[in-house]
Amino acid sequence: xxxVLAVGPYAERDIKxxxxxxxxxxxxxxxxxxxxxxxxxxKVVALxxxxxxxxxxxxxxxxxxxxxxxxxGVGFDAIDIPAATARGITVTNTPDVLNxxxxxxxxxxxxxxxxxxxxxxxxMREGHWAKGPEYPLQRKMSGRKVGxxxxxxIGREIADRLAAxxxxxxxxxxxxxxxxxxxxxxDPVALASAVDDMVxxxxxxxxxxxxxxxxxxxxxxxxxxxxxxxxxxxxxxxALIDALQNGRLRGAGLDxxxxxxxxxxxxxxxxNATILPHxxxxxxxxxxxxxxxxxxxxxxxxxxxxxxxxxx
Ligand code: NAP
Numbered sequence: 001x002x003x004v005l006a007v008g009p010y011a012e013r014d015i016k017x018x019x020x021x022x023x024x025x026x027x028x029x030x031x032x033x034x035x036x037x038x039x040x041x042x043k044v045v046a047l048x049x050x051x052x053x054x055x056x057x058x059x060x061x062x063x064x065x066x067x068x069x070x071x072x073g074v075g076f077d078a079i080d081i082p083a084a085t086a087r088g089i090t091v092t093n094t095p096d097v098l099n100x101x102x103x104x105x106x107x108x109x110x111x112x113x114x115x116x117x118x119x120x121x122x123x124m125r126e127g128h129w130a131k132g133p134e135y136p137l138q139r140k141m142s143g144r145k146v147g148x149x150x151x152x153x154i155g156r157e158i159a160d161r162l163a164a165x166x167x168x169x170x171x172x173x174x175x176x177x178x179x180x181x182x183x184x185x186x187d188p189v190a191l192a193s194a195v196d197d198m199v200x201x202x203x204x205x206x207x208x209x210x211x212x213x214x215x216x217x218x219x220x221x222x223x224x225x226x227x228x229x230x231x232x233x234x235x236x237x238x239a240l241i242d243a244l245q246n247g248r249l250r251g252a253g254l255d256x257x258x259x260x261x262x263x264x265x266x267x268x269x270x271x272n273a274t275i276l277p278h279x280x281x282x283x284x285x286x287x288x289x290x291x292x293x294x295x296x297x298x299x300x301x302x303x304x305x306x307x308x309x310x311x312x
Contacts, residue, residue: 003043004298005063007033008050008072014291018048021295022302030059046070046298049079052260052278057083070297071311072290073281074098074153077205077231081312091311092297096153097289098281102229103157105280106199107165109227109253112274114141114197116251119271139223139250142166147195149188149212150202150230151177158199170195188212192219197226204231214239217249225251229280232258241266244273255280 004022006015007030018024027033030053033041044063049055050072057080060066066089069079074095084091112118115138123135142165148155151171159169159182170183172191177184185191188211192198198220202208212226212235220226226249228235237258243249251272257263260278267273281290297307 003045003302004048005033005044005046006048006050007055008048008053010050010072011287011291013288014050014072017291017295022046022048022298024048029053030055033059033062036062046302048072048294048298052078054078054080056080057087060084060087060089068092068298068301068307070294070301070307072294075204075231076311077203077233085312089312090301090307092294092301092307092309093311094290094293095309097293098286099154099157101283101286102154102280103161105255105276106154106158106201106227106229106253107161109229109255109274109276110146110197110199110225111141113225113227113251113253113272114139114144116272118274144168144196145170145194147171147185147191147198149191149198149200149234151179152201152203154229155199155201158201162199168195188216189219192216192224195220195224197224200226200228200230200234202230202234204233208234210234210236212236212240214243217243220249222248223250225249225253227253229255232256232260232263237264237267241270244270 004024006018006024006026015026041063042065045065046068048070055078060083069084069089069091071079071093074093076091076093079091081091120135145168146162147170148159149172151173162169170185170191172185172188200212214236217239244252253274255276256278297309301307
């Protein structure tokens with residue numbers, strides 16, 4: 001076996017590139033690493049990893065010579081970073097190249113949910129248009145007060161787009177940013193109390209687990225829309241479902257879920273949620289750029305150079 005092992009549900013073009021450039025064999029998921037013979041596992045120096053299945057200390061311990069984990073994606077909450085650091089393993093990710101796509105999708109979800117586009121399309125396809133009264137009026141999106149929870153790389157692109165939609169921009173971050181005219185809040189409840197709608201763009205993982213609590217959802221109120229393009233773990237999903245089922249939140253636009261890829265069936269049944277199968281960065285152009293950045297990280301690390309985009 002080669003020194004690079006590709007792990008995860010890669011597109012064929014990335015498997016091919018990893019094979020051609022690094023002679024990397026491919027496994028569909030990290031749970032299959034344990035099935036490799038010990039001698040093969042000992043040869044692995046770098047993982048080219050993709051996916052949301054946990055890459056924790058147990059997997060790392062199966063690969064005694066592992067030095068690099070290059071992640072395909074900016075979010076690295078599936079990888080146990082403290083465990084990697086403790087073993088001297090460098091982790092990299094693929095930031096920035098996906099900002100536009102994810103921010104575009106966040107705005108699309110906010111508009112789709114405000115205007116109930118999915119329900120209107122269903123109504124038209126079912127033939128109601130020619131039969132009777134017009135489709136019920138919906139709510140305007142431009143000009144609303146919108147809170148961005150997490151003004152990082154993607155959050156900032158979302159806020160820039162919201163500005164073009166004449167929205168009043170509020171944000172929660174751990175420190176104030178250089179953003180004249182935008183309103184900084186020091187906790188998520190204060191943010192939710194100040195705005196009409198909220199877009200979630202913080203990192204996932206234990207530190208932000210349940211940050212969007214029942215209290216945050218209640219503070220948004222029955223006219224509010226929540227968009228989540230970050231991670232399912234950031235929202236108290238029980239509280240979200242309860243509020244949506246009982247009209248205490250107008251709607252939700254969700255690209256990420258706790259139970260991915262099989263979300264809670266109650267979410268699939270919600271009429272007032274626009275749901276997508278975690279496709280924030282899923283365009284041909286962006287996935288190509290992510291693959292290239294992952295392979296640049298791999299090449300540089302294997303050549304003894306610093307990583308382009310290190311995480312730890
Ligand atoms: P980023 O630039 O690192 O921004 C992360 C944001 O999270 C920052 O605003 C940061 O706040 C905040 N944050 C970090 N640790 C925190 C903590 N302990 N408590 C509260 N806030 C914390 O990341 P990014 O590139 O914008 O990506 C953001 C996330 O989007 C990724 O981690 C990923 O999970 C998700 N994502 C989803 C998709 C998709 O397909 N749906 C695609 C790409 C990314 P400060 O400003 O206070 O530092």
